[in-house]
Amino acid sequence: xxxxxxxxxxxxxxxxxxxxxxxxxxxxxxxxxxxxxxxxxxxxxxxxxxxxxxxxxxxxxxxxxxxxxxxxxxxxxxxxxxxxxxxxxxxxxxxxxxxxxxxxxxxxxxxxxxxxxxxxxxxxxxxxxxxxxxxxxxxxxxxxxxxxxxxxxxxxxxxxxxxxxxxxxxxxxxxxxxxxxxxxxxxxxxxxxxxxxxxxxxxxxxxxxxxxxxxxxxxxxxxxxxxxxxxxxxxxxxxxxxxxxxxxxxxxxxxxxxxxxxxxxxxxxxxxxxxxxxxxxxxxxxxxxxxxxxxxxxxxxxxxxxxxxxxxxxxxxxxxxxxxxxxxxxxxxxxxxxxxxxxxxxxxxxxxxxxxxxxxxxxxxxxxxxxxxxxxxxxxxxxxxxxxxxxxxxxxxxxxxxxxxxxxxxxxxxxxxx
Amino acid sequence: xxxxxxxxxxxxxxxxxxxxxxxxxxxxxxxxxxxxxxxxxxxxxxxxxxxxxxxxxxxxxxxxxxxxxxxxxxxxxxxxxxxxxxxxxxxxxxxxxxxxxxxxxxxxxxxxxxxxxxxxxxxxxxxxxxxxxxxxxxxxxxxxxxxxxxxxxxxxxxxxxxxxxxxxxxxxxxxxxxxxxxxxxxxxxxxxxxxxxxxxxxxxxxxxxxxxxxxxxxxxxxxxxx
Numbered sequence: 001x002x003x004x005x006x007x008x009x010x011x012x013x014x015x016x017x018x019x020x021x022x023x024x025x026x027x028x029x030x031x032x033x034x035x036x037x038x039x040x041x042x043x044x045x046x047x048x049x050x051x052x053x054x055x056x057x058x059x060x061x062x063x064x065x066x067x068x069x070x071x072x073x074x075x076x077x078x079x080x081x082x083x084x085x086x087x088x089x090x091x092x093x094x095x096x097x098x099x100x101x102x103x104x105x106x107x108x109x110x111x112x113x114x115x116x117x118x119x120x121x122x123x124x125x126x127x128x129x130x131x132x133x134x135x136x137x138x139x140x141x142x143x144x145x146x147x148x149x150x151x152x153x154x155x156x157x158x159x160x161x162x163x164x165x166x167x168x169x170x171x172x173x174x175x176x177x178x179x180x181x182x183x184x185x186x187x188x189x190x191x192x193x194x195x196x197x198x199x200x201x202x203x204x205x206x207x208x209x210x211x212x213x214x215x216x217x218x219x220x221x222x223x224x225x226x227x228x229x230x231x232x233x234x235x236x237x238x239x240x241x242x243x244x245x246x247x248x249x250x251x252x253x254x255x256x257x258x259x260x261x262x263x264x265x266x267x268x269x270x271x272x273x274x275x276x277x278x279x280x281x282x283x284x285x286x287x288x289x290x291x292x293x294x295x296x297x298x299x300x301x302x303x304x305x306x307x308x309x310x311x312x313x314x315x316x317x318x319x320x321x322x323x324x325x326x327x328x329x330x331x332x333x334x335x336x337x338x339x340x341x342x343x344x345x346x347x348x349x350x351x352x353x354x355x356x357x358x359x360x361x362x363x364x365x366x367x368x369x370x371x372x373x374x375x376x377x378x379x380x381x382x383x384x385x386x387x388x389x390x391x392x393x394x395x396x397x398x399x400x401x402x403x404x405x406x407x408x409x410x411x412x413x414x415x416x417x418x
Numbered sequence: 419x420x421x422x423x424x425x426x427x428x429x430x431x432x433x434x435x436x437x438x439x440x441x442x443x444x445x446x447x448x449x450x451x452x453x454x455x456x457x458x459x460x461x462x463x464x465x466x467x468x469x470x471x472x473x474x475x476x477x478x479x480x481x482x483x484x485x486x487x488x489x490x491x492x493x494x495x496x497x498x499x500x501x502x503x504x505x506x507x508x509x510x511x512x513x514x515x516x517x518x519x520x521x522x523x524x525x526x527x528x529x530x531x532x533x534x535x536x537x538x539x540x541x542x543x544x545x546x547x548x549x550x551x552x553x554x555x556x557x558x559x560x561x562x563x564x565x566x567x568x569x570x571x572x573x574x575x576x577x578x579x580x581x582x583x584x585x586x587x588x589x590x591x592x593x594x595x596x597x598x599x600x601x602x603x604x605x606x607x608x609x610x611x612x613x614x615x616x617x618x619x620x621x622x623x624x625x626x627x628x629x630x631x632x633x634x635x636x637x638x639x640x641x642x643x644x
Contacts, residue, residue: 324505
């Protein structure tokens with residue numbers, strides 16, 4: 001029997017008991033949709049976590065923190081990161097760059113109103129945090145003073161678009177009361193205003209409050225807030241942190257060790273990412289299992305429908321065998337019919353899953369217009385193809401026994417069947 | 419005569435086991451049917467005539483003896499080859515017509531060719547030709563459940579002949595027809611026979627059997643008069 005004949009003949013069989021085929025297909029569709037939705041949810045969550053991790057920096061990065069880890073369960077001891085620390089770290093093997101960072105007290109962009117809360121972050125040009133995420137303008141450069149690279153959400157509060165915000169001068173107020181979420185907090189020191197020119201706007205997926213300014217500007221603002229000088233801050237308070245960049249992510253462990261030997265706490269994403277990947281693997285497995293139960297129920301539905309279909313068409317099977325259908329032709333006909341249920345159910349389920357995911361995404365976005373606009377449901381090509389293959393596979397498995405039953409039927413007794 | 423017989427059986431047996439008792443539907447049948455012959459098999463019900471036909475058709479395997487159809491020993495054929503035997507070497511006409519009601523007449527007639535891998539357009543062309551030959555051309559596109567009994571059986575004959583079988587087998591083909599349609603069908607068989615078609619017909623009606631060249635009488639699974 002030709003493949004085309006097989007497909008058209010079994011499609012005819014599929015279409016004959018329309019209601020029954022439709023209901024069975026719906027079962028597969030719901031199961032597939034559930035698998036797609038649940039795995040898409042896990043993928044979306046993983047993407048979001050990964051994205052926020054990678055926005056902090058890449059895997060070659062080791063962050064040095066201004067305290068010493070407490071030994072034996074004791075709390076951490078504060079330590080000062082000075083230029084001396086920086087010099088020592090620059091001498092460590094595999095270190096490609098050391099970037100200082102100083103966080104000035106919380107503040108706000110006056111023109112942006114209540115929602116303009118910012119965290120002025122003094123960084124050096126080329127710092128890992130200030131790379132490749134621009135919506136408009138440029139990153140910080142050597143010799144910059146009185147400028148800022150700001151998140152997209154703040155840019156849109158002071159100008160119609162990110163592009164329009166570049167070149168504008170805004171008032172950066174450091175210290176004083178700010179609004180954090182829905183609560184207003186007192187803030188530190190006396191508020192003081194600085195005029196800063198926006199030179200760049202970055203994608204706020206990295207951070208919605210980080211206000212990137214030159215290191216010296218941040219040190220000055222921090223000093224003035226507390227009535228000190230920038231040099232005093234450098235020597236006594238020290239930097240808020242250092243970003244140490246390795247030449248390759250495989251050497252991160254060596255640098256982490258060197259940082260610990262200097263007496264500082266360190267944080268590297270490489271180790272964290274490995275754990276997260278593992279965790280999400282388990283998470284996805286569990287969700288896929290839940291969806292799998294739905295597919296299993298659908299499979300039983302298919303098997304039941306096919307058994308009925310074989311029984312109903314006993315006489316027809318007899319006729320086909322009598323006029324020359326080989327056993328494998330009969331089996332192929334019923335398997336193909338089951339495959340139609342799987343393919344149609346899979347496509348429908350995939351469409352349902354995609355539509356459902358987008359609908360939920362849209363609802364969540366409408367409920368929280370200011371939150372991270374990243375999608376919660378992520379359906380990649382592997383998931384889409386995998387879901388279709390799964391639906392088809394489940395249908396073929398479910399159809400196998402009924403098809404074998406049809407195949408083994410005696411032509412003569414099938415012909416006598418009333 | 420060098421050419422093989424159309425049908426040749428030797429000590430053909432077919433027994434059924436039900437519970438502890440054994441029933442022999444065929445208890446050693448030896449017969450030969452020449453090519454181009456029109457043979458009727460007669461006998462009361464339970465005489466084994468239908469079983470004989472089913473064995474020749476490849477629908478049933480004998481439990482003993484040999485059966486050759488067009489020179490081929492059916493015992494040597496596996497399931498796939500036996501299916502090919504049914505689609506090409508023999509054509510079967512049943513009492514109950516056995517057409518697929520949801521298919522059109524032409525698709526029913528073309529069905530055996532689908533299982534021997536003939537492309538769809540070729541199948542339909544040959545099926546229409548066959549229907550025209552049997553005077554069923556105008557009914558080709560009707561669904562088989564729209565046909566009268568006589569028409570159904572003509573369509574079934576067309577289906578049996580579509581593969582160009584060495585032998586046409588018919589099991590009580592007039593059993594569900596009125597006398598007029600029954601007579602017309604037998605006339606069709608005679609006409610096919612006149613064109614060289616080998617025909618093996620099973621009937622319990624002496625009137626029908628009288629149209630055949632030769633009548634084989636069976637009783638209790640044995641040939642009593644060939």
